């Protein structure tokens with residue numbers, strides 16, 4: 001009786017520990033996996049360089065630059081850095097407007113959206129970001145197309 005109790009008890013503890021450690025493992029892996037994009041972009045420093053190339057590309061792009069006539073370059077750049085850093089799994093917090101609110105009433109089309117995404121891709125190429133990493137950031141931005149595009 002006592003032996004049976006001990007056996008069951010230790011079996012229970014054993015299984016509980018396996019469950020706990022398996023979860024820890026999965027979680028650690030998840031965190032590491034998410035962080036790969038942040039690392040691949042060169043952390044906050046690398047993301048800042050990309051944004052510093054991206055914004056002038058937007059301003060030179062006649063397909064979309066009219067939207068940005070009144071833009072405050074430094075504030076916009078800082079918001080983009082925080083947003084990309086957070087999306088990439090980095091230790092940042094984006095505190096700007098949500099994407100619907102930020103672009104409401106601007107009449108942005110899919111063509112405009114694709115033009116901006118193309119400029120970001122060029123900025124990443126300029127910073128020697130491997131295409132596998134670049135594509136991951138672009139795919140994180142893809143769900144924003146719906147709240148941003150209104151035309």
Ligand code: HEM
Nearest residue numbers: 064067068070071072076079096097102112113116141144
């Ligand atoms: C994935 C695509 C995009 C992302 C991640 C993005 C991100 C942002 C962010 C973070 C802001 C700042 C929000 C705030 O002020 O709190 C912003 C503002 C803005 N976005 Fe976008 N945007 C995208 C697409 C576009 C497109 C396609 C256009 C137009 C062609 C556009 C035009 C603007 C303009 C004009 C502002 C206001 C800038 C200012 O006055 O400071 N955005 N966007």
